[in-house]
Amino acid sequence: MDQLFEFIKGLFSTELWPARWSCGIWSPFHGWLYILSSFLIASAYFAIPLLLFRFMKRRSDLPFIRIFWLFILFILACGSTHLIDGIIFWEPMYRLSAFVLFFTAIVSWLAVYGLFKILPKALELKSPKQLELIINKRTRQLKESNASLKKINEELDNYLYAASHDLKSPINNMEGLLDLLKHDNEALEQTLILEKLDESVRRVKQTIARLTDVIKLEKSPYDDHATNNLNVIIDEVLADNFMIIDSSKAVIKRELQIDSFHYSTSGLKQVLYNLLLNAVKYRHPERVPEITIRFYVKDMRVFLEVEDNGLGIDLARYGDKMFVLFKRLHTHVEGSGIGLYSIKKLIERKGGTISVSSELNVGSTFFVKF
Amino acid sequence: MMNEFNPYNCILLVDDDDTSLFLTEMAINRNKFAKHTHSLTNANEALEFIDAYCKEIDEAILEICPDLIFLDINMPGMDGFDFLDSFNKFSENRISKIKVFMLTSSDNPKDREMAENKGVAGYIVKPLTTDKIKELIQAA
Numbered sequence: 001m002d003q004l005f006e007f008i009k010g011l012f013s014t015e016l017w018p019a020r021w022s023c024g025i026w027s028p029f030h031g032w033l034y035i036l037s038s039f040l041i042a043s044a045y046f047a048i049p050l051l052l053f054r055f056m057k058r059r060s061d062l063p064f065i066r067i068f069w070l071f072i073l074f075i076l077a078c079g080s081t082h083l084i085d086g087i088i089f090w091e092p093m094y095r096l097s098a099f100v101l102f103f104t105a106i107v108s109w110l111a112v113y114g115l116f117k118i119l120p121k122a123l124e125l126k127s128p129k130q131l132e133l134i135i136n137k138r139t140r141q142l143k144e145s146n147a148s149l150k151k152i153n154e155e156l157d158n159y160l161y162a163a164s165h166d167l168k169s170p171i172n173n174m175e176g177l178l179d180l181l182k183h184d185n186e187a188l189e190q191t192l193i194l195e196k197l198d199e200s201v202r203r204v205k206q207t208i209a210r211l212t213d214v215i216k217l218e219k220s221p222y223d224d225h226a227t228n229n230l231n232v233i234i235d236e237v238l239a240d241n242f243m244i245i246d247s248s249k250a251v252i253k254r255e256l257q258i259d260s261f262h263y264s265t266s267g268l269k270q271v272l273y274n275l276l277l278n279a280v281k282y283r284h285p286e287r288v289p290e291i292t293i294r295f296y297v298k299d300m301r302v303f304l305e306v307e308d309n310g311l312g313i314d315l316a317r318y319g320d321k322m323f324v325l326f327k328r329l330h331t332h333v334e335g336s337g338i339g340l341y342s343i344k345k346l347i348e349r350k351g352g353t354i355s356v357s358s359e360l361n362v363g364s365t366f367f368v369k370f
Numbered sequence: 371m372m373n374e375f376n377p378y379n380c381i382l383l384v385d386d387d388d389t390s391l392f393l394t395e396m397a398i399n400r401n402k403f404a405k406h407t408h409s410l411t412n413a414n415e416a417l418e419f420i421d422a423y424c425k426e427i428d429e430a431i432l433e434i435c436p437d438l439i440f441l442d443i444n445m446p447g448m449d450g451f452d453f454l455d456s457f458n459k460f461s462e463n464r465i466s467k468i469k470v471f472m473l474t475s476s477d478n479p480k481d482r483e484m485a486e487n488k489g490v491a492g493y494i495v496k497p498l499t500t501d502k503i504k505e506l507i508q509a510a
Binding site: 165169172177 | 387388389390392393396397444475476478495496497498499
């Protein structure tokens, strides 16, 4: 204890030792080599923290800022030991030297500890090359989602366009009919106009009902996944639409390579229902409708084909309109223009595709890849 | 003064909507815009109609050939734009003189632009009122 007090009290005292020049035999070359080298090391050690500090100032987002401060302190301390080592040639401040060495030792080990602590985190930092790869990947993802957003936007545009058109037409008619009523005094025509007004109101109501259907359809999750026995499902769809199918005298054939298939039950029924009904609706007036339902597996995917011998479609002309909301290709049959649109959405949402091949007056085949 | 009445001989109306056809016919007749009208609910039939009556040399049949068409856009099957594509392919002098006016519920600028690109004489948003016909008569 006494030694410690004495050490601290005489921290700056130099009386007890000779200057280094007088201790031992130094040739001037040897001595100055030692002194100049020590000062050069010390000045370099003082310059490095300055540059580090400047770097830290400029890079405000720098991680591990505390370890940087610790390094600055460590380098300054190292520089001080070399500085004192040189000064000792004239001023034998061996106590201060010991104290600075001790201080440097502590700071050195703090730096070791600090570095050890942050090493795992530092390893997680991405290199510029890695960052570039990540950025490229994110850019690609962004482009993809941008494209799909554009597609959704386009669909929404089409939807709004179709909806507004189908609402506007009967309302425009009502406007015209009311205008006629105001100026028309002939009783006969008035009855006709009133009939047509009734019809327009019915059409507005019908359009609104259909729009509600579409909204319901977009919201339907089709998450009732189950292993569906295909014969049972087809039986059910046929039974649900017995009247329409029976009155068309359609012959329905089944070619099932698989017995069952895991899919949303309501979704599968929806697809079958729409394709079957389309085949029946657009039958050829001069022949008995023949509809073939095929299920098979190819490349690990389940496929459905619904082939008919109906009116057929001029695909070169109408191919791009087939699956568009509220588009109808035939004039003589009642249709809402929702069916094919809705099953396309359903199938695509589950990762599948739907396409059609057709020949006018020969028939159509719809292909579904589930 | 003659020009004020029946500026057109025959107007062909192409629209799948019966009520709309009825209204357009009423407006034309009331305003004596044409001597007669012919209504078709299907664009395909309209093309066949033009093909049948506008290529003849026989004057009596040419009487039926329209000198103006009011054309709807949204029709099942062949729509108004598809019709225009086929219609513009006719090379007969008589047919190229037929004026086509869009008469549609759509006030969408895209539809208007598309129609203009396909060379229509005008674009009218339904219903066809007396005022709109008066404008047409002044222009005729």
